[in-house]
Amino acid sequence: MFKILGKTEPATNINKFIIEVPEIAKKVLPGQFVILRLHEKGERIPITIADKDKEKGTITLFVQEVGKTTTEMGRLKTGDAILDVVGPLGVPSHIENFGTVLCVAGGVGVAVMYPIAKALKEKNNKVISVLGARSKSFVILENEIKNISDEFYLTTDDGSYGQKGFVSDVLKNLLATCHSPLANIVFAIGPVPMMKVVSEITKQHNLKTIVSLNPVMVDGTGMCGACRVSIGGVTKFACVDGPDFDGHLVNWNELTCRLSLFKQKEKESLDYYCKLKSA
Numbered sequence: 001m002f003k004i005l006g007k008t009e010p011a012t013n014i015n016k017f018i019i020e021v022p023e024i025a026k027k028v029l030p031g032q033f034v035i036l037r038l039h040e041k042g043e044r045i046p047i048t049i050a051d052k053d054k055e056k057g058t059i060t061l062f063v064q065e066v067g068k069t070t071t072e073m074g075r076l077k078t079g080d081a082i083l084d085v086v087g088p089l090g091v092p093s094h095i096e097n098f099g100t101v102l103c104v105a106g107g108v109g110v111a112v113m114y115p116i117a118k119a120l121k122e123k124n125n126k127v128i129s130v131l132g133a134r135s136k137s138f139v140i141l142e143n144e145i146k147n148i149s150d151e152f153y154l155t156t157d158d159g160s161y162g163q164k165g166f167v168s169d170v171l172k173n174l175l176a177t178c179h180s181p182l183a184n185i186v187f188a189i190g191p192v193p194m195m196k197v198v199s200e201i202t203k204q205h206n207l208k209t210i211v212s213l214n215p216v217m218v219d220g221t222g223m224c225g226a227c228r229v230s231i232g233g234v235t236k237f238a239c240v241d242g243p244d245f246d247g248h249l250v251n252w253n254e255l256t257c258r259l260s261l262f263k264q265k266e267k268e269s270l271d272y273y274c275k276l277k278s279a
């Protein structure tokens, strides 16, 4: 059992957990994730490690409530425990001194971006960050990302905070007004439609773009095939070959279809759970 040392709700429907897992805190690198199982009958869900404290032996997770397990997790409190925390899993993000790096993140993807952007800054890159959220109450890690960024932009879909619009609007603007190449590489992390659009824009400018894919995962070991994605026509498993891939090579339509495969079952499972809890 792994103890929750802290739980807060920094944004609407997004819970932040600090969990005691010294072995993982010691080893984790930016871009890696854990697979959690809350209890004996729970399903396994992948969540990225947003931060760590080696001395205290803790990892930090930001979990958005979207379905049954993440909603159930949202009901846990400081002092509760999680049955299984497996990791660190996945290939760490490739970090080096690229020169100028553009970090484009949306929604809970900002939590996935945070350790990557921090590591890029530590390698002396110039970091330009563009964060997006549905509205003000969904913004996370604003100050943390601002503190490590040389340039910082924030958008909300409804204009309740920062610039009104999408991260892709800022990206298009920056690319249109820049006389020399804007950046040497782009990292884009967030909902699939956002990563797809960003990749389409950057492709027109021949700007290398790394995305962090989030297909459904089960075992996290490359054995079950659940997280299969097509990259440049080649089958890859996001849990062991990724989750980072070249955004210009991803088959976005296939990923979108596979993510919606279990939608009806997922909805039934959430409805059943909510009914049980309110009974």
Ligand SMILES: Cc1cc2nc3c(=O)[nH]c(=O)nc-3n(C[C@H](O)[C@H](O)[C@H](O)COP(=O)(O)OP(=O)(O)OC[C@H]3O[C@@H](n4cnc5c(N)ncnc54)[C@H](O)[C@@H]3O)c2cc1C
Pocket: 033, 045, 046, 047, 048, 049, 062, 063, 064, 065, 066, 067, 068, 069, 070, 071, 108, 111, 112, 213, 214, 215, 216, 217, 243, 259, 262, 263, 266, 267, 269, 270
């Ligand atoms: C490598 C990786 C890292 C991730 N890191 C984070 C993170 O740091 N924080 C976070 O909140 N979420 C993260 N996710 C997504 C998270 O795993 C899903 O939100 C979770 O599995 C949903 O479980 P559920 O039972 O609550 O919802 P379900 O009932 O399984 O699904 C409900 C709805 O959520 C969406 N969904 C389901 N699975 C995923 C998925 N894998 N990715 C995106 N949407 C999904 C679907 O639209 C579905 O209809 C990550 C996913 C991957 C693959």
Ligand code: FES
Pocket: 216, 217, 218, 219, 220, 221, 222, 223, 224, 225, 226, 227, 228, 237, 238, 239, 240
């Ligand atoms: S989750 Fe099973 S192969 Fe990746």
